[in-house]
Amino acid sequence: MTANHILVRPSRLNWARAFFAKHPLFVLGAVILVLVISSAVLAPWIAPDAPTKIVMSERLLAPSAEHLMGTDRFGRDMFARILHGGRISLLVGLCVVLLALLIGGPIGLAAGYFGGKTDVVLMRFSDVFLAFPPLLLPIAITAALGPGLWNAMIALAVSWFPWYARIMRASAMTVRRELYISAARNFGVGHLRILIRHVVPNSLTPVIVQASMDFGVAILAAASLSFIGLGARAPTVEWGLMAADARTDFLDHYWTALFPGLAIFVTVLAVNLIGDGLSDILGPKRGGRE
Template sequence: MGTAKSWLLDDSPASRLQASLGRSYRMARMLMRNPLAVVGALILLTLLVTAAFAPWIAPYSPLGQDLGARLLPPSAAHWMGTDELGRDIFSRVVYGARITLMIVVLVAVIAAPLGLLIGAIAGYFGGWVDRLLMGLTDVFLSMPKLILALAFVAALGPGIENAIIAIAITSWPAYARIARAETLTFRNAEFIAATRLLGASHGRIIVRHVLPLCTSSMIVRVTLDMAGIILTAAGLGFLGLGAQPPLPEWGAMISRGRTFILDQWWVATMPGFAIIIVSLGFCFLGDGLRDVLDPKQGGKS
């Protein structure tokens, strides 16, 4: 064990693999020193396990109805009670983890690379390219994200696929701004000039050198934005524009449960707790990653 640790922490790594593993090991150690980051990581690990093993964790079908057991309070048979159609809320929350995870992953996969590329191009070329791309970015940033997402979903039509597209369209400008700011700090650096002198094209410089240098800040921002993505998706579901019944999406479950909030509080409260806990998990982990990946913050931790 000591030999492996010494190999990972070697100040003169013999290979790129050793350097990468050593950097990852140091980051993991710094992350473990942050209690809230550890809590966030555990929450997200629980979300991943719940989504992966939902059929084995959920005691009932998320769609099966039993009108004879409708609106039952939490008990040993139904840990979170039942809804107005007799469906087990715990089972629906468990299966809803899959929908939530799918939404945040797809939005991140679409929005983050798009914003990263636009911001890097704007920062690298500058001039009219920068003004054009940042002008478009400012148009999107000038409007509240949820309102803009509502407008896009209203145009595209209700549904989980359209909700994902709408949230992604409204999320990329923040990433573009970060990527542009990062690119401006090193676009005139000596290593960029040397690469250009070696005959590398603009596209190669952006893809091979600029984008990797912006990745750390992007990872932090994506992790912190996951909570906002979950809340936006839940808001769309609450308004009936996201996942459609009978899918067990947490926002839609809250919307259906608001009718019974005074007498059967558990119908809306349980999926609400799930949204709050998962959102906090992403916030805690994102804050810890910022301390680890941001050199300005890392020195303070």
């Protein structure tokens, strides 16, 4: 072992300790989220029972060594359903945020960079969607498109993209005033190249912070739509749908609603801790919903 190795390892360890001491909640959220994701990915090996397997002779059994989280009204193992449901719920959060970014990001980027009439037209278009209450528009869109998980994700993305448009617009307006942007224009660099090479990379910090926060909110919103019958539908295994299925049983069989709700709570909490941590790490200012 060389002297360099001896010196590098303690320095890395000290850096990790300093980072944990400065951002303990971020580290805690990251650990929890990694555990949630790992459990969802490894669900077939952790809980080998199929989440849709019906055993009526074992319906509504309380948590035990055989069924760690009990069973539901159809005798399905709740532990297996929670782990497999994490796959759908996490995918929903990711897809909603990405779709909202893909819609709102370019709109805000063009509005903030070009300004003038382009800014007025694009932002007034976005403001139309902000006129609706946060959950009313997704409900209306999903009802129009028809119940279903993908329709629910599209509805949530359409109702959320104006926030990303506003955040990206504010960042782009700040970046376009920088001297290096003026220098690039004077050298004849095209708008598209400036946007891709300079404006976008320097405008992403507040968007990343907001997206990390919205990931958990998207899971919660999709679960809400599933709870009222507009999101995921059987036989899809999803946390919100599991909570909805427990409405008639949870008073006498608490575990049918407790564990889906707890899974949502823990995941949203972890993502919020990560979002708050990113806000502190990447910068003191960020845009988004209050």
